[in-house]
Amino acid sequence: MPTASARNRPHPWLMGWLWLGLAAVVSAGDRVEEVVAAVRFAYGLEAEVWRDPARFRTRAAIYEHFRQGFSPDLASAMTEHVLTGDGDLATWVPAQVQVAELLPSFALVWFPTPPAFGEGGLWGLESYMQLKLRRDGGRWVVYEGTDRPAPPVR
Numbered sequence: 001m002p003t004a005s006a007r008n009r010p011h012p013w014l015m016g017w018l019w020l021g022l023a024a025v026v027s028a029g030d031r032v033e034e035v036v037a038a039v040r041f042a043y044g045l046e047a048e049v050w051r052d053p054a055r056f057r058t059r060a061a062i063y064e065h066f067r068q069g070f071s072p073d074l075a076s077a078m079t080e081h082v083l084t085g086d087g088d089l090a091t092w093v094p095a096q097v098q099v100a101e102l103l104p105s106f107a108l109v110w111f112p113t114p115p116a117f118g119e120g121g122l123w124g125l126e127s128y129m130q131l132k133l134r135r136d137g138g139r140w141v142v143y144e145g146t147d148r149p150a151p152p153v154r
Contacts, residue, residue, distance in 0.1 A: 035107045035133060036097045038140035042069025043091045049082050050089065059083065071136070071143035092117065094129070100152045105135040110151045 045066055049056050056062045062082055066075035081090050094111035101108040110130045117125050126147040133140045 031102060032099050035099055035102060035109060035140055038069065038133060039097050039109055039111075039131060039142065040093050042142045044093045045069050046078060046082065046089055046091045047093075050087060056082075067141075069141055071134070071141055074142060074145070098151065107133040107140065108152060109133065110148075113147060 045068060049062060049065060056065060059079060063075050063079045066078040070078060078090070092114055097109050097111045099107060099109050108130070110128050113125045113127055113129055119125070119127075126149045128148045128151050130146050130148050130152055131142050132144040134143050135141075136143075
């Protein structure tokens with residue numbers, strides 16, 4: 001007959017499942033942080049160009065800089081903005097990023113639009129930005145961004 005302490009201990013297979021569940025939660029948390037860091041990184045790239053324009057002397061150099069965090073189409077659009085714009089930032093590093101959906105190669109995130117970029121501000125954007133990211137060459141890149149009046153519902 002098992003002792004009292006043996007009866008109070010979880011079965012070994014249960015401990016294995018609990019460990020696997022904990023590992024999945026930790027892994028998911030790491031993946032969320034990776035996506036959040038990718039968004040902040042991508043949205044900080046434009047400010048680097050304006051801070052040190054001499055570092056980016058050619059269209060190709062600017063495009064490659066933006067490709068670190070954006071899809072080819074968005075990198076092209078950001079390159080055009082920098083080359084033809086008046087120095088007004090089109091992006092900002094969000095203070096908080098919420099991950100609404102996270103799959104192995106797709107992420108949907110959102111964050112509040114700062115008042116300076118909002119309806120009464122420089123760009124007249126809606127209250128929230130929603131971004132879609134994909135895995136590209138082992139890293140997360142933003143491939144679509146839209147401003148919205150409310151966060152996504154999932």
